[in-house]
Amino acid sequence: MRAGTQNRSGGPSSLNTAVLADRYLAPGETTRNDVFKRVAHALSVAEQPGQRAHFTRLFYANLLQGAIGAGRIMANAGRVNHGTMVNCFVHPIGRGGQSVADASDVERALHQAQITLQMGGGVGYDFSVIAPVDAEQAASNSGTESVCAVLDAFDRVCATQALINTRGGAQMAVLRCDHPDLTAFVTAKRGRKRWSTFNLSVAVTDAFMRAVADDGLWCLQHPAVPNAQRLAKGARVLSNGNWCYAVVPARQLWNAITEAAHDSAEPGLLFIDAINGANDLAEIETIAATNPCGEQPLPPWGSCVLGPIDLSRWVQWPFGMGGQPLFDFIGLSQAVRVQVRMLDNAIELTRWPLPEHMHEAHAKRRIGVGVTGLADALTMMCLPYAAPAARCMAAQIGRCLRDNAYAASAALACERGSYPLFSPERSLASGHFSAALPKAVREAVARHGLRNSHLLSLAPTGSVSLAFGDNCSSGIEPAFDWVYQRRVRTQHRAPQLYRIENRAYRLFRALYGQHAALPDYFVTARQIDGFDHLRMVAALQPSIDASISKTVLLPHGTSCAEVGALLFHAWQLRLKGITIFRPDSGSGDILSVLPALVSRPACFC
Structure with missing residues (x-):
């Protein structure tokens, strides 16, 4: 049989x-x-x-x-x-070749997201092109907002769409591990209901993971020019043309990531070097983001x-x-x-x-x-x-x-x-x-x-x-x-x-x-x-x-150190990504084994 x-x-x-x-x-x-x-x-x-x-x-x-x-x-x-028959999309925030997105880029991306969400597609984005919160806006008159403020706008667009479409909308926000707004990004969901239409991921590089392993220092950098106060404190241009905003212990950032993942199941990690290294089209495309559930790394406009x-x-x-x-x-x-x-x-x-x-x-x-x-x-x-x-x-x-x-x-x-x-x-x-x-x-x-x-x-x-x-x-x-x-x-x-x-x-x-x-x-x-x-x-x-x-489901009593060990081991195994979830009886419940309750952001494929 x-x-x-x-x-x-x-x-x-x-x-x-x-x-x-x-x-x-x-x-x-x-x-x-x-x-x-x-x-x-x-x-x-x-x-x-x-x-x-x-x-x-x-x-x-x-x-x-x-x-x-x-x-x-x-x-x-x-x-x-x-409706579209395509589940997965990745949208750019800026235009091709731009290293920093301005206000007009964000408005354009919001409009493109709305069209795609209305047709039933979930969208992922790399928000690393958004200037850090203290970037000098006056110099370029760009009107650029911080990463977290931009995510608020995308979340509102998707939440409004969920009122029209019974499936609701799903989005993925990705930020590189060297972006100066990284700590604010990874802690944004801790202890509060924010960005309910988004899953969050940090694109971590092998260099960052080695810095974590070696207890080394890590440079937070971006092409956007820092503000005058930051310049006065000695911000400098790096060999890649980016400005170094701050140098911090890599483990300080790692601890922020693992504590947030421990408390709110986010962010997940995208091992971006493993993703691009395994991509047969790496010679003609660069991947910086995935679809909302992470199974499909995609280039800009990919689906x-x-x-x-x-x-x-x-x-x-x-x-x-x-x-x-x-x-x-x-x-x-x-x-x-x-x-x-x-x-x-x-x-x-x-x-x-x-x-x-x-x-x-x-x-x-x-x-x-x-x-x-x-x-x-x-x-x-x-x-x-x-x-x-x-x-x-x-x-x-x-x-x-x-x-x-x-x-x-x-x-x-x-x-x-x-x-x-x-x-x-x-x-x-x-x-x-x-x-x-x-x-x-x-x-x-x-x-x-x-x-x-x-x-x-x-x-x-x-x-x-x-x-x-x-x-x-x-x-x-x-x-x-x-x-x-x-x-x-x-x-x-x-x-x-x-x-x-x-x-x-x-x-x-x-x-x-x-x-x-x-x-x-x-x-x-x-x-x-x-x-x-x-x-x-x-x-x-x-x-x-x-x-x-x-998703790696962990007991409620799992410690931050144990979460960190799992995330680090996923990199050692050369996986492309990892998400953990630790059930919390105080969270909104989707699945329940009496009397425990479990929830995750919805992502139906």
Whole structure:
């Protein structure tokens, strides 16, 4: 028996139905299958007319097997509305080549953000081009505001948009580790509800992390000219042309970051040198920010269409019922190849908020095949999430995703042409991502090129896992719990509490009965050591050309020092980013295991 072939886990819960109706059903639709039919038909329009019926059936079958689109695809494909099928965007604040953004740049960026948010896209920004709070404004008459003041303006725009769109808006604010406003930025959310539409991240460099390790000094710098008082104190121009505002102990800044992360789960860290070092397009683009959930590092105007595959559908003989559990890699391989085609079609068919998005997307054709239900799949295979064998299985799954996604993209390039900026010398060079592909796939890339510059992205999958995955575990996260409460707001009504059960748990109960003891491989997020969370990301990262969104859930009693050790170890593992969360019973509650309460800024993909 395969989990996806014979579903004995019961029907969808009232929450699954409520989320489906609130976010994904078009007028006249009543079921998930109605959504699947609409999406499959809409995305087949990019095919040749004589092939559209065939690909409609192929996409529909793939959707039924758990290879779905991310939230914007499922909500907007085939609908007569102004929504986009693209979840992820990164916007510049200034114009190309500018090192300091002025007031007109900020106004322009606010307008561009509003258009994108109205169409359902989440946006990330690098705010490092904003002059520090004490920059000399009179000299340039720029009217530039501080980073925190600019974020206030972007937050207001997004919060207003949330009143129009039931999904709400999601944004990411990134600031470099050497920006003079860094301390104010990382402490802005501590102890108060500020910037509710934003997730915060600090872009940390290897040089900064080495300074932290060595207890060295760190220069806070910016191209903006300091004010006269600062100049009188000896501000100086550095060799890179920036002004040095202050020299402080690196660990002083590190402590501010870790204390803020400990208290408010923010900021997360983006290891920006690891991100750019692993980017196959590093010669032609520089990445300084990510989308709101962090799984997609993107250049200015970059975007990505996403589509997770429910891994729990590919487990044969789950929990050992009828035989030794096995993972159907052949079935997953086929699903990945179809998924690549469907997501590539979305680039052709989606509505773009801005022309800049379309031009950047068509030049590089980024897509993000991802997963959901990893923890459920491991549990069905009788593997505890934190066990080395579970990480080994996850790594095998990652390689299956990678190899088949790149093979499918090479086949699409043969049929439709490579992405315009493709260079075989660059992509197949030693040390690039493609160098790790199997020989046959590399040869296909050499012959035909690649249709897509990036193909893999592991995102959170909150609402689609509810609406289309029967509440399977989200993304690559461990199961939050097996039975718990979730507070959800729909149709602008007051939030309502729902009791829900994890999909793998319901399947186990259907197979073994309500009174059977849960085996020890049933492990929840709160039972997993923080370092084991990181080890799972490290097992998957070599197979993912974009990045991985993963929150390390820590016990409430975790100390600041322990948080700092986790953040530092993530850098040592060469991960691309990390976010931690320490539940606080005094916070606003989204998830609850009676009586504890947990919350995170919403970011539905």
